[in-house]
Amino acid sequence: MPELPEVEYTRRNLERWMRGRTIVGVVATDPLLVRPKSPREFVSAVTGQSIATIERRGKWLRFVLTEVPPKAGRRSDRAGRETTIYAHLGMTGWFEQAPSAEPLRFQRVGFELERRGKRTRVAYVDSRRWGRLWIAEAPVPAWTALGPDPLNDGIDVPALATKLGRRKRAIKEVLLDQGVLAGVGNIQAIEALWKAGIDPRSPADALSRADVRAIAHGLRWTIARTLADLEKPGGGLGSGPFRIYGKKGAPCPRCDRTLARIELGGRTTTFCPGCQKRRRRRRRKG
Ligand SMILES: [Zn+2]
Numbered sequence: 001m002p003e004l005p006e007v008e009y010t011r012r013n014l015e016r017w018m019r020g021r022t023i024v025g026v027v028a029t030d031p032l033l034v035r036p037k038s039p040r041e042f043v044s045a046v047t048g049q050s051i052a053t054i055e056r057r058g059k060w061l062r063f064v065l066t067e068v069p070p071k072a073g074r075r076s077d078r079a080g081r082e083t084t085i086y087a088h089l090g091m092t093g094w095f096e097q098a099p100s101a102e103p104l105r106f107q108r109v110g111f112e113l114e115r116r117g118k119r120t121r122v123a124y125v126d127s128r129r130w131g132r133l134w135i136a137e138a139p140v141p142a143w144t145a146l147g148p149d150p151l152n153d154g155i156d157v158p159a160l161a162t163k164l165g166r167r168k169r170a171i172k173e174v175l176l177d178q179g180v181l182a183g184v185g186n187i188q189a190i191e192a193l194w195k196a197g198i199d200p201r202s203p204a205d206a207l208s209r210a211d212v213r214a215i216a217h218g219l220r221w222t223i224a225r226t227l228a229d230l231e232k233p234g235g236g237l238g239s240g241p242f243r244i245y246g247k248k249g250a251p252c253p254r255c256d257r258t259l260a261r262i263e264l265g266g267r268t269t270t271f272c273p274g275c276q277k278r279r280r281r282r283r284r285k286g
Contacts, residue, residue, distance in 0.1 A: 002059065002089045004183030005226035008100040008151060011096055012054040012231075014063075015121050017097055018113060022068050025112035034128065045083055045135050045149055052082075053112075057116050058146045058182025061087040081195050086140050090130030098123040109133060146182035150223060155181065155216040157209070164204040164212060171207060171215070171279075172200035184219065187245045187268050188226070192218030193271065194244045194254075199278035202272050206279040236265045244270050 002010070026043045028034050034042040049065035053286075056062070063085040087093075096122040098104055108131075109124040124133065147163075148156065161182070165273060167174045174180055175189040184192075193200050195218030198211055207215075229241040243253050248261035248270055257274030 001091050001185055001227075002093070003185030003188050003229050004058065004149070004151060005188070005223055005230060007056055007059050007061060007089060007183065008227060008229040008266065010089070011054055011061055012096055014122070015119065017095075018051065018063075018111070020051065021113035021115045021120070022050045023047055023065070023111055024119070025110075027103070028108070028133075030108045030129065032129050033124075033131060034135075036233055037135055042133070042135060046085065046111075051084055057149050057152065058178055058224045059088060060146070060182075061089075062143065062152040063087065082138055084139075086132075086134045086143055087124075088132050088142070090126060090132065090185045092128045093124065093126040093131030093159070096123050096125055097121065098282075139198050145175075145179055147179045149182045149224075150184070150219050151166065155219060157213050160206075161209055161212040162214060163208055167204040169204060170201045170264055171198065171204045172267075172269055174204040175215075176265070176267070181219070187242065188222050188268075190245045190270055191222035191225075191242055193197070194218070194220050194276060197275055198278060199268050199276045201207065202279035203281055206281045208279075213281060244262060246270065 003076050010271070023046050026047055028039040028042050031039055037045065046065060046069060050068045052064045052066045054061060065083040065085070073200055096104060098110065101121065102214045103110060104123050104126045105123050107123045108126050108129065111122045113120045113122065124131070163180055164171070164174060172189050172193060174182050175192070176186065190213055194200070196211065196214035196217065198207070225241045244259055247259050250259050252259055252272040252274055255272060256276040257272055260273050261268060261270050263269070
């Protein structure tokens, strides 16, 4: 599933491919993806709009579209109106530049764009169709309920420590809660906890302030590394710069112990039993 770095990489691509261009045609036929409106309503709402900006918060993208000023002498009842598309890539969603009008494999939505007479195409492809492109007048709850975004907002250690101090579940599970920090997924949590030297099973409320600082540092480290890997020419998805994710049975790059794999909250979790120490709640006296 795309996490913060992959979605940010997508956003940067989309800014290059779509910003400042006018949507002159849309092909959308899948009613599953373009909720809550029907494909026909989706097409009519975005056609003729210009793409002002593409923002990201956690794993969500937001396209802000503005009505292109009508040509002289023509009236438009939509002038000045702003349309917003909230997009989530789900499990397998992806945006790609399409070389021709021929739909790509697993293409669900196709945008035809124009700027200064030049036409280009961007396709949304999604084999499992768990992604979504929602038109909304006001921010959707899925967007407003998100916690701080580590890249856009930074990580406020005291605020994060307060949040974690109220949670009893394993730190790895709590980090996946999008209301705690937006955009952290399975891979980024695994890598950050390895960097921090903390056992993923440690209860969140057993962590010290220094532990929280180490996790914040670990998250910044892994997000920056993953983004840099994605942006590297010839880099991209799949390969990944990961130190321990998916490497069960391999030696730990830090202490050489064999990496282990467990299930935690239903998610596969790799960790090092050697250098990732388990934190325990201190027993209260009296
Ligand atoms: Zn180790």
